[in-house]
Amino acid sequence: MAKIAYILLCHKDPAAIIEQAERLTATGDYMAIHFDARARTQDYSAIQTALADNPNVTFARRRVKCGWGEWSLVRATLNTLQAAVETFPRATHFYMLSGDCMAIKTAEYARDFLDRNDKDFVESFDFFESDWIKTGMKDDRLIYRHYFNERSQPRLFYLAYELQQKLGLTRDVPADIEVQIGSQWWCLRRRTVEAILKMVRKRRDVTRFFASTWIPDETFFQTLVRHLIPEDEIECRTLTFLMFSDYGMPVNFHNDHYDLLLRQDFLFARKISSDAQELKTRLGRLYAARDVEFQISNEGANLYKFLSARGRTGQRFAPRFWETESSLGRERELLILTCKKWHVAKRMLDQIRKLTNTPAIEYLFHEETTPLPDLGGIQRTLEKRTRHRRALTRMLFDYYETDRLIICMDPSALDLMHDFFSDRSHARLLRIDCSFSDDYLIGHAHRVGLAGQHAPKAMLERLLPTIRNDIASEIDQIRDAGFARHWAVMERASESENATAVAHFLDVPYETALEVARTPHLFAD
Template sequence: MVQIAYILLCHRDPERVIEQARLLVSHGDRIAIHVDKSAPEVFERIRDALKDDDRVTFAERVKCGWGEWSLVAATLNALRAAREAFSEATHFYFLSGDCLPIKPRAHIARFLADHDADFVEHHDFFESEWIKTGIREERLIYRHFFNERTRKPLFYGSLAVQKTLGLSRTLPEGLQIHIGSQWCVLRRVTLERILKLIEERPDIVRFFRTTWIPDETFFQSLVMHVTPRKEVRNRTLTFLAFSDYGLPLVLHDDHFDLIRTQGYLFARKISPNADDLRQRLTELYADPAEEVATSDTAPQLYSYVTGRGRIGRRHARRFWERGGQIGRGQEMLVVVCKKYHVAKRFVAAARRAGGPPALGYVFDEDAGALPPLGGIETSKAKRGRHRRAVLRMLFEYHETDRLMICLDPANIDALRDIRSDQCSLRVMELRTSIDDDYLLGHAKRNHLVPEGAALAEAGSLIGTLDRQFKDESEAIRDMELSRFHSLAPSDGADRAAEEIARFLDLPLAAAREMAAQEIPFD
């Protein structure tokens, strides 16, 4: 009989953690919780709510830092606590505070019972392309005593000194290093083997204590060392969704039908505001079904992201460390369009045709997916206050001197802000057909009329919006930009190809192909 001990690391949002823990133990499973020692109030709230539940145990707490050994130490503490408290536990499932099940509990238990294996993503550290940029072997062969995120000068200074003095080190004897996602599922026998190994081999722990980002290598390497390969599945059972631009998306209420059909057991990055999604997943978890039909879309997404790898040096400095200028030598390409899906299709097609790195509506959407930029990326309001600083960091993150974004025509202040910088600017306006039905939908999306309002009830408002949209387009033309391009549904293929070629600096043949196949305006 399968009994899961969930290994949960968290540091915030205590009410959600309490809700998550109660859900996971409601059908016979257990949970071991580690709360970051830097968050005492969070710990006290969770402990007070769950301390009388014998299905819950708490791990010895450590102060955690991204990329540090402390994350592995916290996980080991939770694993030891679970092993001691829950003698009947057969599996140990690693989770974060924003994970929720996307299958019925009966299905999860049946799946684990039918697959006598550990689920650990693992790739050869030196041969694979899992790390795409940033330091690679330096993570292992040099010692890291400082956090790259919080003490960047010391981190890279220490690394430079070690390289200069030739202070590289050897790997632990007999241990092949593997790398992969930290979201593992271990059987009890594997956990016992790992804990026995590190008791017998203190050199392994000493090595990983000064390894950079060891949560991506520690369990991955040790599992492959102590377990026959035929008993390890090279995958995670926790699903992450990704945007068209290869960046992780936060899952919201309208993602339920997508994630429940994926061939995974849990999903990560559930929005704290997705109350309806959480409720539906809670109801799904209680479903008695042992077999659930799944689609094959998730493996394709998973292959894409694992092929892309993780960014080794992922934390840019915060905007106030760099100043608020994009700077000379950088070129901004801005696609202006009222219909967001049209602009997003255009920039995705432009990337496939050889255009620059491209993002969506960076300054217009609350839920836009952005890489970590020191915290400024977390809200539209923050991004809007420091537009040029955000763009400068995006240039540096993507290691490029050309960057393309989308912009709502109403956000002309952002366009003026970019034009006032020392960077080069090109603008492509996609002039889509705006009919009364679209205007009514826009009014509903912005809560200007009730959801059930009919077109006849919003007549005067529709006329006002129509005039507003036309004025926004004219305001852009009034800026008299030196490199302004425009496309409309009525443009012929030849003109469209010429405009695209000039805007993107593409060969005319590539632009013709893009114009012919990739630019629907509806």
Template sequence: MVRIAFILLAHKDPQGIVEQVRRLTALGDYVILHYDRNAPAQDYRMIRQALAGQSGVAFASRRYRCGWGEWSLVAASLSALRRAEQQFPQATHFYLLSGDCMPIKSADYARVFLDRDDADYIESFDFFKSDWIKTGLRAERLIYRHWFNERRNARLFYAGLRLQKALRLERAPPAGVQVMIGSQWWCLRRTTVESMLALLDRRPDLPRFFRTTWIPDETFFQTLVAHVVPKEEIRRRSPTCLLFTDYGMPVTFYNDHYDLLIRQDYLFARKISHEAQDLRTRLGQLWQAEGIGFVITNEAPALFRFLTARGRAGRRFAPRFWEDDQAAPHHVLCLIVAKKWHVAKRLTAAIRTQTDIPAVDYLFNEREAALPDLGGIASTLSKRERHRRALVRLLMDAFGTRKLVLCLDPAAVPLIADLAADRAETRILFIDSPLDEAYLRGHLRRTGLAGDGTPDTVIRQLLPVVARDLAHEAQHLRDMRFARFDTLSADAPADANAQALARFLDIAPTVAQDLARTPHLFTD
């Protein structure tokens, strides 16, 4: 009968580790814990107290201060493995796990899985011939000595590497050893562990060599197993599901990955986010479940590569929300187009006061535009315009409405055309205001065409040019022949303006009359 001794390497989340140990030993298996000496001492004391007297639990004979890429990770694994081999003679298999690992199958399934195939599960590929290493140092991991941690002492790490290269201090692996490489996470049979520990006792040069290699947890056990086990008894795969990015970083799994994970042909998965409490709870319950059938599809590695490749090529699995159909056909977008911003803003203020229709100001021109809090998408004007359709949809969602009023400058013809091309019904209300010389002079200054020191003769030359330009904007807007186009004019009777507002907003005539008579609406 299969009995598993789990070699558990952990360095944080003491309460989670206690729960993990209890879960793994609840059905008769064993756990040997190595808790990093870098962790707070009170955390380790809490774990020892919580697990005191717990059946099937032991602790590594020696605790190490572990660092990524260092020999300390191998030393910690060896310390726990030797203790497990001595402490639990009934253990048939030894499975290396981390505190970020969770089962993705039931214990019953795991035992059948290991019992049906008399083999070791460990990645073990030729170090120099395989393409297992994706980025960073390759041969330099072995042929040079590494005394410093690359993450903590990068300057010394690379200085030592450069010095050895300059002095040509390359070294060869120990005699008769073909170095192999693969994932740190494995499951080995008792006979393999016993043979491996015996080999280490006979060959002290092996740990001495690997002690100064870089990232030895990916080469040490992988090499030893290949030398004590016939290759036909090695399944060159990890029993733990783990995916890596193109940059060699592990992929983290979250709550919505449950169904994907249990379909994979693995027993455990790494890394499970500590924030994914729902996923952790469901997987913990799964380990102790009985009579569960699993349909294995094993699509996760290929699916991850496929989706990542699409992203690299600028394509995506699904459109971003701002690229999707932005507004429903029953939504109504009411665009007030006015060159005199103060007139349009008086009207939107009146609409907000006298109706329940949300109205915002020049949101593509002014940072403050009577907007609700929309998060980062509305933080800058460039971002608003870049995601303009998404912004309109978000505004409708935020206001809980199907009708929205917003202001635009007549110069923004491409923006107006793009919004009008959306699925929502678009209505245009053009405010036709007289643009006298005083306004034109102010426009020259606002747009930077003239300053305080610009000679009046130059300004007078520019005035007719700018006047024609603004008239052209208004005519261009009319020539676009929108299906719903109304005009509000300072020269029109109040009743005519009221009718235009009633059509534009779908409001009662009395309310439209009040809006048309907004005090000082067209006043400069």
């Protein structure tokens, strides 16, 4: 009978990870866990302590700091696979999971399904010929080298990419490899996994190649399986039910999707909404149940396509979601960085990106040119962004597949701050207080249209006290607002004081916060 070793890559919510591990191993299956090395040490210790007495759970021997689109995700998976192969000699299958996945069939059904289908389940389509990639970079993922993270280091990522294009620094794919692409959620047989690990040890040229491709978790395993396993032993599909919107964002499942999920011809589903507590409870009980009959209709993808397409033909199935959406999500953290000198906030934001790999957006509600993904038009104008601010921010959480997001905000946007702090999500605020010279305030008056370029000096001198008072008043209003989680970094304060404030704001070790506080030329104009 099939015995499944689940390969769980995760980075948050230790309580949910412990619950998922205990649930999936209670019926005799196994789990190997990789907990992101960027995450808090105390969270990892809590997971290890809680699962220490569970013989069906093991951990990757070496943890990796993971970043979206990086080789680190593949390296973490390989480390976890190696631990699972060594620890669980009776495991017949290895199933890739995330913390957002939940079983939609019983363990009994899953084992019987795998016994009846002696195949590897992995999406693997020809990289160059298929249309699996709908938009954005395709061939350039492979033929150029990518050493920087596109989300946390966008400037370096595109600078290196454009430089290689300009200099013609392309490279060839290894001669005997036909690159494939597909979903990273696979289920592989033991002999396949052992063959992959053996090839990784022998073919350093292959691992070096994929280590500098972009988003290798969509190509590495998909390619190696096709290289090692006969075609008639591969089922080109995933056993995890997941759907994406036209904007490339994963579809979330909610409490009223229970019956729909059970009817799909899949073993797991992703992503279960963080707010769908009833759905989580019902699915949690399902895995250990016995003698459950499932009526497979498999209409989920077609039904979603039909309902989501109605708006494009002028038929409204329901009110647009941004007209009804009222919360960012109870388990999410929105970190707001506010500073009147925008260049100061942007410098600190760049440093935070480098050190924490947290998705961060510059002045989202103030600068039309702020780089944003295509979210269906809601992001196109400042007026739209502000009117649908919670919906827009929720979409950004979904796009980056994160529960933690940092945005910059001007101190004048007190109403936006109040709105986000009144949400069920967890909001935090870091205020950066700067000194303002007369020259800076005159430049500010020109930038915002308070004074023309040829305004007489006498007029500017009369205007300066008013501008200075307005800025001070904005800061006072924020301080008087009584926000529960509110800290300040001040130009006149010591590095130690500023680092303490940053540590509280980001919830990071003091040493990391000190590096943020020491951002080069932070307060320079």
